[in-house]
Amino acid sequence: MPIDDEAGSGAAFSQSLERGLMILSSFSETRPVLGIADISRAVTLNKSTTYRYVATLARLGYLHQDPETKKYSLGPKVVDLGFAALNSLEINRVAAPCLQSLADESGYTVSMAVLDGPDVVYVERRRSGRAAGGFAISLNLHVGSRLPAYCTSMGKVLLAHLEPAVLRALLDRTDFARRGPKTLTNREQLTAALAKIRQTGVAVNDEELAAGLRSVAAPVRDRTGRVVAAINIAVHLTVWATTADTVVARLERPLRHTAAEISTRLGYR
Amino acid sequence: MPIDDEAGSGAAFSQSLERGLMILSSFSETRPVLGIADISRAVTLNKSTTYRYVATLARLGYLHQDPETKKYSLGPKVVDLGFAALNSLEINRVAAPCLQSLADESGYTVSMAVLDGPDVVYVERRRSGRAAGGFAISLNLHVGSRLPAYCTSMGKVLLAHLEPAVLRALLDRTDFARRGPKTLTNREQLTAALAKIRQTGVAVNDEELAAGLRSVAAPVRDRTGRVVAAINIAVHLTVWATTADTVVARLERPLRHTAAEISTRLGYR
DNA sequence: CTCGCCGTTCGAACTGTTGAAACGCTCTGT
DNA sequence: ACAGAGCGTTTCAACAGTTCGAACGGCGAG
Numbered sequence: 001m002p003i004d005d006e007a008g009s010g011a012a013f014s015q016s017l018e019r020g021l022m023i024l025s026s027f028s029e030t031r032p033v034l035g036i037a038d039i040s041r042a043v044t045l046n047k048s049t050t051y052r053y054v055a056t057l058a059r060l061g062y063l064h065q066d067p068e069t070k071k072y073s074l075g076p077k078v079v080d081l082g083f084a085a086l087n088s089l090e091i092n093r094v095a096a097p098c099l100q101s102l103a104d105e106s107g108y109t110v111s112m113a114v115l116d117g118p119d120v121v122y123v124e125r126r127r128s129g130r131a132a133g134g135f136a137i138s139l140n141l142h143v144g145s146r147l148p149a150y151c152t153s154m155g156k157v158l159l160a161h162l163e164p165a166v167l168r169a170l171l172d173r174t175d176f177a178r179r180g181p182k183t184l185t186n187r188e189q190l191t192a193a194l195a196k197i198r199q200t201g202v203a204v205n206d207e208e209l210a211a212g213l214r215s216v217a218a219p220v221r222d223r224t225g226r227v228v229a230a231i232n233i234a235v236h237l238t239v240w241a242t243t244a245d246t247v248v249a250r251l252e253r254p255l256r257h258t259a260a261e262i263s264t265r266l267g268y269r
Numbered sequence: 270m271p272i273d274d275e276a277g278s279g280a281a282f283s284q285s286l287e288r289g290l291m292i293l294s295s296f297s298e299t300r301p302v303l304g305i306a307d308i309s310r311a312v313t314l315n316k317s318t319t320y321r322y323v324a325t326l327a328r329l330g331y332l333h334q335d336p337e338t339k340k341y342s343l344g345p346k347v348v349d350l351g352f353a354a355l356n357s358l359e360i361n362r363v364a365a366p367c368l369q370s371l372a373d374e375s376g377y378t379v380s381m382a383v384l385d386g387p388d389v390v391y392v393e394r395r396r397s398g399r400a401a402g403g404f405a406i407s408l409n410l411h412v413g414s415r416l417p418a419y420c421t422s423m424g425k426v427l428l429a430h431l432e433p434a435v436l437r438a439l440l441d442r443t444d445f446a447r448r449g450p451k452t453l454t455n456r457e458q459l460t461a462a463l464a465k466i467r468q469t470g471v472a473v474n475d476e477e478l479a480a481g482l483r484s485v486a487a488p489v490r491d492r493t494g495r496v497v498a499a500i501n502i503a504v505h506l507t508v509w510a511t512t513a514d515t516v517v518a519r520l521e522r523p524l525r526h527t528a529a530e531i532s533t534r535l536g537y538r
Numbered sequence: 539c540t541c542g543c544c545g546t547t548c549g550a551a552c553t554g555t556t557g558a559a560a561c562g563c564t565c566t567g568t
Numbered sequence: 569a570c571a572g573a574g575c576g577t578t579t580c581a582a583c584a585g586t587t588c589g590a591a592c593g594g595c596g597a598g
Contacts, residue, residue, distance in 0.1 A: 082351010
């Protein structure tokens with residue numbers, strides 16, 4: 001066992017599996033097509049070792065090889081898995097209709113996300129017919145997208161309800177990069193914001209991720225009371241939404257209502 | 270190398286990786302939460318071996334363990350991968366807007382799918398605002414869904430354009446189970462249908478998958494002329510759509526147009 | 539024609555993997 | 569209280585799957 005990461009769990013581990021998965025995740029939206037040599041460099045493995053794993057992945061349908069170029073891309077099996085994962089989150093099944101209603105009523109895009117380490121992952125997303133596209137296109141946001149938690153409304157909600165020790169560990173390894181005009185660029189600002197979120201129960205993103213983009217988020221709890229997800233309403237800069245306060249005033253109520261509705265359906269009292 | 274499958278490729282293969290992936294795919298929409306013992310039985314592996322792989326998957330974020338029940342479910346990393354895969358299919362990027370237009374114009378649900386072995390996998394799906402839900406709910410169809418090719422319009426289009434040898438191999442291991450009132454339940458019927466599809470260029474599904482459900486599909490070609498995907502329009506039984514012919518008459522034209530449009534954007538002349 | 543890079547194959551050295559057994563735990567029925 | 573069954577987890581020596589350098593044949597560029 002070469003691996004002796006921090007947090008001394010380190011006992012049971014499969015090197016081969018890790019390497020195979022490293023290869024799978026070396027494919028991304030920005031690098032969708034790779035050859036053996038590309039992959040081998042990306043994961044720093046011997047070329048023939050890489051080849052054996054890639055051949056395995058291809059044989060099992062996780063990778064697809066273009067017969068002409070000999071290069072590989074992700075296969076349909078991976079799509080399968082991804083959607084099995086999405087549907088596993090029982091939360092989606094109960095939340096989807098609530099989110100749709102909220103989108104229809106408010107006329108804006110509503111999303112739901114969970115926390116994965118320092119990132120949020122979108123697990124559901126509903127647009128009202130009225131508000132087409134907008135920032136979703138510029139940011140290329142969709143179900144499955146990842147965004148750093150510290151600069152999103154849902155991320156801040158989720159961080160705010162983490163156990164202090166876990167939160168501290170997370171913040172230790174987050175880089176407060178400036179993403180928008182008003183990004184919280186240091187730990188103190190974020191910690192203060194989280195405290196306020198714990199008080200008020202909602203988080204606001206006021207152009208912290210991108211210019212002209214504001215959102216309000218609220219927590220979703222399961223039957224044990226744990227915050228398992230967050231939902232938000234996002235609004236692009238418009239004639240009426242000129243300050244964060246205006247946005248909150250208009251959207252907080254229906255948002256809270258929907259979050260509460262979903263929580264209730266998950267068994268939270 | 271213990272494996273010596275048919276089709277003597279069998280050289281480079283990683284047992285460990287295969288086993289790890291078997292574990293991942295033992296999770297499904299119907300079995301979203303599994304314990305070590307469940308998995309071990311499902312993949313017929315020794316319990317401790319299973320444990321080691323599961324621990325690895327969990328450590329890397331592909332599985333999530335509920336701290337209370339100790340049971341596992343698919344993690345966000347898998348969702349990531351799935352969407353990376355979807356976006357890798359560059360075809361989606363170019364097709365999505367065309368499909369949306371077609372959905373809006375026709376007022377029906379349009380889909381796109383690729384072939385994976387004997388199944389079709391939905392890779393894109395657009396509903397017009399008008400036609401809400403319907404069979405999509407009863408069949409629980411969504412992007413990532415799999416359906417046997419022989420009883421779907423898109424599946425038949427894709428089968429029709431396969432190389433004869435590949436097609437034969439596929440048909441050898443398909444079970445022509447009855448799925449709807451008019452399912453093609455033997456090889457001869459299907460082969461005849463495929464011949465007609467090659468002639469006309471479109472495939473029709475006339476209640477072969479489910480009662481009251483009809484659809485028309487057309488092929489999408491890439492720059493090399495190969496059929497890489499199919500698109501369809503599906504229509505629920507309604508007042509005007511009482512026979513397959515009526516449906517075709519009304520939808521064939523716009524469908525062909527959109528399929529051609531997408532093919533052109535992929536570089537097909 | 540040569541060079542360089544590619545995907546792929548080979549094989550002996552070796553190291554990560556295997557699986558039975560046992561641990562501590564929580565239930566369930568007695 | 570108790571025994572038993574089942575669970576997730578840990579251990580370890582024997583083993584078998586994996587590793588990586590080297591080499592092959594094909595391809596495109598110079």
